[in-house]
Amino acid sequence: MPDPQVLKIPTIDDDRGEIGVIDLGFLPFPIARVYYLFDVTTQSVRGAHAHKTLTQFLVATSGSFCVELNDGLGRTRTFTLRTPREGLLIPPGYWRHLHDFSSGSVCLVLASDRYRREDYIRSFPAFVAWKEKG
Numbered sequence: 363m364p365d366p367q368v369l370k371i372p373t374i375d376d377d378r379g380e381i382g383v384i385d386l387g388f389l390p391f392p393i394a395r396v397y398y399l400f401d402v403t404t405q406s407v408r409g410a411h412a413h414k415t416l417t418q419f420l421v422a423t424s425g426s427f428c429v430e431l432n433d434g435l436g437r438t439r440t441f442t443l444r445t446p447r448e449g450l451l452i453p454p455g456y457w458r459h460l461h462d463f464s465s466g467s468v469c470l471v472l473a474s475d476r477y478r479r480e481d482y483i484r485s486f487p488a489f490v491a492w493k494e495k496g
């Protein structure tokens with residue numbers, strides 16, 4: 363299972379501001395879906411699930427939030443996303459919690475597949491059992 367990874371997004375800037383560009387080939391998957399979390403209250407915790415096959419790239423296009431990733435085998439890592447200049451690549455097989463959203467933050471998600479309910483594991487013990495099975 364590949365590790366989660368923070369990727370620096372190429373930007374183009376001039377005296378009018380900046381453009382972040384996620385071009386074809388930048389991500390290790392073809393983008394099948396784009397969605398975004400917004401108007402998230404600062405106390406909200408999102409996620410609490412893992413994906414069996416889905417790879418996603420998360421960008422804090424505005425504000426900041428934390429992404430806690432658990433590999434189900436004893437390792438947890440927390441990433442703070444706070445700039446549109448980088449994003450977090452999350453391979454399949456990670457239990458995630460998103461928390462500590464700043465007011466007005468937006469979490470843009472580029473996903474490798476359409477929404478498929480059957481790709482979600484929403485019970486942590488079931489996730490650990492799935493990981494242990496290999």
Ligand code: T46
Nearest residue numbers: 395397399407408409410413418420458460471476477
């Ligand atoms: C993830 C984090 C970062 C859809 O019908 N289509 C969609 O594309 C999505 C993303 C969600 N939904 C439905 C499923 C639920 O009935 O919207 C409802 C809320 O979804 P969920 O509770 O999964 O939302 P989050 O913010 O906890 O998780 C979402 C993604 O589902 C998940 O893949 O990694 O954002």
